[in-house]
Amino acid sequence: MATMPTPVAELLGKALVAELTVVDAKGRPVTYPLIPLYDGDHVYMTSSTLFSRKLQHIDANAKVSVSITDPVSVGGRTDRATIQGDARVIAEDPHGGWERLLPIWEAKEPSIVFFLKQRVALPLFFERALIEITPRRVLYWSDGSTQNAPEITSLTEEAA
Amino acid sequence: MGAVADDRNTPELDARVGFEKLATYPFLIVNWVDDAGYPVSAAVDATVDAPGLTATFAPPAGLTVPTDRPVSLTGSHIRPQPGYGYDERRHVTVWGRAMATAATTPANGRVTLSGQTAWGWDETEVPFFEYSERSLPQSRRYFDALSAERGTPVKPKLSFGSLTLRTTRLPFLTATIIPVVLGILIAASHGAFDLVSAALTVIGASFVQLGLNVANDVFDTVQGADDANVTPTKFSGGSRVIQYGLVSLRQMAGLATVFYVLAGIIGLILLATRGSTALLVIGVVGFIVSLGYTAPPLKFVYRGLGEIAVALGFGPMMLLGAYVVQTRGALSWEPFVASIPVALLVALILYVNEIPDRRGDARAGKRTLPVRFSPGAVIGGYNAAATAAYIALVIGVVAGILPVPTLLMLLTIPLARRVSRGLAPNYDNPYGLMAIMGENVQLHLIAGLLLLAAYAIVIVAGAVAPGVDLFLG
Numbered sequence: 001m002a003t004m005p006t007p008v009a010e011l012l013g014k015a016l017v018a019e020l021t022v023v024d025a026k027g028r029p030v031t032y033p034l035i036p037l038y039d040g041d042h043v044y045m046t047s048s049t050l051f052s053r054k055l056q057h058i059d060a061n062a063k064v065s066v067s068i069t070d071p072v073s074v075g076g077r078t079d080r081a082t083i084q085g086d087a088r089v090i091a092e093d094p095h096g097g098w099e100r101l102l103p104i105w106e107a108k109e110p111s112i113v114f115f116l117k118q119r120v121a122l123p124l125f126f127e128r129a130l131i132e133i134t135p136r137r138v139l140y141w142s143d144g145s146t147q148n149a150p151e152i153t154s155l156t157e158e159a160a
Numbered sequence: 161m162g163a164v165a166d167d168r169n170t171p172e173l174d175a176r177v178g179f180e181k182l183a184t185y186p187f188l189i190v191n192w193v194d195d196a197g198y199p200v201s202a203a204v205d206a207t208v209d210a211p212g213l214t215a216t217f218a219p220p221a222g223l224t225v226p227t228d229r230p231v232s233l234t235g236s237h238i239r240p241q242p243g244y245g246y247d248e249r250r251h252v253t254v255w256g257r258a259m260a261t262a263a264t265t266p267a268n269g270r271v272t273l274s275g276q277t278a279w280g281w282d283e284t285e286v287p288f289f290e291y292s293e294r295s296l297p298q299s300r301r302y303f304d305a306l307s308a309e310r311g312t313p314v315k316p317k318l319s320f321g322s323l324t325l326r327t328t329r330l331p332f333l334t335a336t337i338i339p340v341v342l343g344i345l346i347a348a349s350h351g352a353f354d355l356v357s358a359a360l361t362v363i364g365a366s367f368v369q370l371g372l373n374v375a376n377d378v379f380d381t382v383q384g385a386d387d388a389n390v391t392p393t394k395f396s397g398g399s400r401v402i403q404y405g406l407v408s409l410r411q412m413a414g415l416a417t418v419f420y421v422l423a424g425i426i427g428l429i430l431l432a433t434r435g436s437t438a439l440l441v442i443g444v445v446g447f448i449v450s451l452g453y454t455a456p457p458l459k460f461v462y463r464g465l466g467e468i469a470v471a472l473g474f475g476p477m478m479l480l481g482a483y484v485v486q487t488r489g490a491l492s493w494e495p496f497v498a499s500i501p502v503a504l505l506v507a508l509i510l511y512v513n514e515i516p517d518r519r520g521d522a523r524a525g526k527r528t529l530p531v532r533f534s535p536g537a538v539i540g541g542y543n544a545a546a547t548a549a550y551i552a553l554v555i556g557v558v559a560g561i562l563p564v565p566t567l568l569m570l571l572t573i574p575l576a577r578r579v580s581r582g583l584a585p586n587y588d589n590p591y592g593l594m595a596i597m598g599e600n601v602q603l604h605l606i607a608g609l610l611l612l613a614a615y616a617i618v619i620v621a622g623a624v625a626p627g628v629d630l631f632l633g
Contacts, residue, residue, distance in 0.1 A: 016246050017238050021191050021199035028230040029191035029199045033238070033251050049316070050295040052302040067201035069189050073238060073246075084198040091306060095317045109245030120322035121394060124299050124404050125292060127316045137198070146202045149222030 002155050004040075008081045008138050012038035012066075016073040016108055020045055020131070021065045022057040022087075030057060036066055037104040043083060043133040046098045046105070048125050055089045055129050062086045064133060071144070078144035084137040090130040098128040178254040178278020179210035185235030185252075190217065190273075192231045192258075206233060206273075215254070216261065216272045225271050231258040233273055235280075249288075252280030287591055293390040296403055303405060316405050327401050327415070329373045334601075335474050335509070336369040337362065338608030339502050343482030345615035346495045349563075349622065352486040357434050361482045364426030371419035372450045372473075377402060378412050379454035380526075383462070389520030391590040395597040396513040397520070420451070436489025442481040449473045462526045466514070467507040475503020497556040498611065501569060504549035505604040508542060512583070512600045516590035535587045542583060546576045549607075560633030565614035572607045579603060 004012075012018075018036040021029045032054050037044040043066055047055055058064060067082040068074060090097065099116075106113050119126050139150035173181070182188060188206045193199055206217035215233055219225045232255045239248035256275035281291060299316070306314040318326065325331070344358045377398045380386040386398045401407040407415075427443045449469050452458030460469040479499040484491065511529060514521065515538065518530040530538050553569055556562035582596035621628050 016240055017236065019189055019201060019234060019236060021201050023193055023197070023199060026230070027193060028255055029193055029201075029232050031189065031191055031201070031232065031234040031236075031251075031253055033236045033249070048292075049299040049302045050292050052298055055302070056305075061197070063193075063196075063198045065191075065199040065201050067189060067203075069187070069201070069203040070236065070238075072240065075240075080203055082201045084200070094303075094306075094314070110243055111245045120318060120326055122289070122292065123318050123322075123326075123406060124296070124316055127299070139200075139202070141202075144203070146204060146220035147218060150202075150220075 002153055004135060004155065005138060005140055005151070005153055007079055007142070008083065008140055009038065009040075011068045011074055011077065011079065011081050012036050012043060012083075014074045014077065015068045017070065018045075018073075019067040019069065020054065021067065022054050023061045023063060024057050025060060030054070035105065035108055036068070037101050037108075039104065043085065043135060044101055044104075045131040045133070046101065046128045047131060049094060049127045049129070050124050052129065055091070055131070058087045058089050058131060062088060064131075066133060080141045080144045080146070082139040082150075083133070083135045084139075085133040085135040087131050087133045090132055094127040094129055098130050101130065173252070173278035173280060175213050175254060175256075175275045175278050176210055178252055178280065179208050179213060179215065179275055181252040181278075181280060181282075182206070182215060182233055182235045182254055183208040183210060185237060188215070188217070189234040189236070190220070190225065190231065190271075191234060191253075192226055193229060194226075201234075204233075213256075213275050214272050215275070216270050219269060219271045225258045225260075227258050227260060230255050231273055232256075233275075248283070250280070250282035250284070252278060252282075254278040289393075289591060290391050293392060300405060318406055323401070323406060326399050327374065327407055327412070328370050329399055330370075332373065332601075333366055333369060334605050334608070335506050336365045336478060338605065338612070339474055339478035339499060339506075340365045340482040342498060342502065342608065342611055342615065343479040343495055344486055345612060345619065346479075346492075346498060347483045347486030349615055349618045350487065350492065350494075352488075352490075354434070354486060357430060357485050358482075360426050360430055361485050364423050364430065365478055365482070367419045367423035367426065368446065368450055369474075371416050371423060372453060373399070374412055374419060375416040375451060376454045378409060378416055379456070379459075380524075381409055381412075383454075383456075383459075383524060383526070385462075385517075385521055385524035385526045388523040389517055391516050391520070393516055393590055393594045393597065395594065395601065396515075396517050396590075420447070423447075430485050434485045434488055436484055438484045438489045438491055439481065442477050442484065446473060446477045446481065449477070461510075461528060464527050464529055464532055466528060467511050470510045471503040471507035474506040475499040493561050497552070497559075497561045498566070500552040500556070501549040502604075502608060502611070504545050504552070505607055508545055508549075509597075509601055509604055511538075511542060511545070512579070512593075512597055515583070515587060516593050516597075535584070539580070539583045539587075543580050546580065550576075558632060560631045563614060563618045563630040564632060565617045565630060566611055568610040568614050569607045571610060572603055575599060575603045575606065 017033045021031045034045040064087045065084045138153040191201045202220035204217040206215045208215045234253045236251040238246040254275040261270045381402045389397045476499040483495040514528040514530045522531045579600045586592035
């Protein structure tokens with residue numbers, strides 16, 4: 001089984017925002033900008049219950065992609081990547097289950113810790129589910145230009 | 161989880177608007193679902209023709225943009241803020257069908273997306289807090305589905321302390337404590353003071369306000385006002401605990417009942433130990449005003465009488481009630497006159513807090529003064545009432561009814577002017593108005609504390625220098 005290409009892992013570690021694309025009931029791709037949190041094995045994202053339609057889409061169809069396209073969100077790097085994978089929603093504890101990712105989240109968005117302390121002001125924003133994405137295939141554009149074919153890496157056989 | 165709902169947290173955009181927004185992004189992301197069922201996304205440089213509802217771009221090399229299934233174009237933007245995170249969040253997606261205009265090869269091919277529907281969010285158009293409030297139904301559906309899936313209720317949570325704070329709106333108790341303690345101090349300056357009954361008065365009056373706060377949420381929910389409000393702030397729009405699913409309507413009704421019962425028990429104790437006809441009348445009228453503030457059939461606040469009810473309740477009634485407990489029913493002009501500026505300033509808290517609620521209130525038939533009148537008239541009303549508060553104070557002092565040290569309250573005039581000046585520029589911006597609402601709450605608090613300080617001076621002066629007269633005339 002191949003591992004995540006190093007530059008893509010770096011992009012995931014650096015990106016302030018990535019585009020999560022899920023498939024809705026009509027077969028349409030629906031794209032949500034979210035913070036990608038990568039632990040070396042999985043890409044995690046979190047979703048407030050307020051904006052939880054994406055979770056319903058994932059429950060119905062686990063196939064998703066995560067794209068890093070905006071040089072502004074990765075400190076000026078121009079390379080780009082799309083990671084296709086299988087997602088599962090972890091919702092055992094919407095109140096606090098997601099907080100295990102807080103250190104990675106805080107590294108990208110330091111203000112989140114301040115806002116979490118003010119939880120009383122916006123309680124539902126902090127009722128969250130985790131989206132755990134197991135990468136299956138990576139498309140990587142080293143120069144960022146999609147007019148050049150991407151390097152494609154299969155990480156494992158696709159889920160049945 | 162349950163079925164996917166069709167509605168969205170923000171309205172679907174007109175396709176043309178979607179294209180117009182797409183045209184503002186430096187690059188776009190084309191998305192489709194590949195033959196294996198996975199979404200594919202790739203950055204493209206597109207030429208947008210918003211009137212024609214199309215966007216044309218060179219297809220990504222080595223990938224085939226399908227023409228037999230939905231394809232979308234997305235624009236997304238943030239501005240990084242080092243040490244903080246990011247801001248300026250906005251994104252937009254247009255869905256449609258792709259058509260190959262020549263050949264779909266990178267060498268000479270172009271793909272045109274003909275758009276049909278669009279959706280997005282721009283926090284400069286819909287602030288994050290409003291976006292969150294508009295999304296409450298989605299959160300409710302999520303928890304309902306999770307509960308159904310697990311066969312047991314799953315609800316959002318807050319720590320007990322935070323939930324108590326939020327549910328009861330405890331910080332607003334200053335509206336009660338200021339007039340009650342002022343009434344007690346005025347009575348003490350007249351030589352009447354009993355510590356136990358004074359403490360019971362503060363506690364009992366606080367229970368009345370807590371009952372009012374919670375009952376207000378119950379009746380505003382039942383009558384649709386809190387649900388219709390998508391721009392609540394920490395000062396307005398109620399506690400939202402029912403809307404957020406943190407506490408049920410039934411639990412809130414029970415809590416309001418408990419607070420009123422506790423207030424009633426303390427009232428009966430005070431009547432039994434320090435009773436008077438005046439206290440009985442103030443207690444009964446106070447209860448009616450408190451409950452009738454939002455409860456049918458009176459619904460004072462729904463009829464534009466909320467400010468008068470609040471002024472009466474948190475002005476003369478609280479102050480005179482506390483006074484007559486100490487004096488065992490003896491009345492005096494001094495506590496009544498002292499209550500006038502307090503009453504006006506507390507009514508102005510409600511008055512300003514109703515400004516950001518006015519659209520939701522109007523939808524729910526809550527005809528508050530900011531719903532009824534133009535911004536200019538509302539701001540003029542604020543200035544008139546604030547001015548009247550200071551004039552009443554000065555007249556009280558000049559007439560020899562209030563002691564000279566109460567003029568300390570005039571120190572708050574600059575704060576009142578700051579609130580007044582902040583109303584017009586923030587009138588249509590609920591979140592900008594939050595700072596002004598905070599200062600307006602402080603105005604009442606600081607003015608009240610200065611009045612308390614004034615009576616502390618009167619009491620101390622009376623003890624150490626009985627011959628010094630602190631009243632004019």
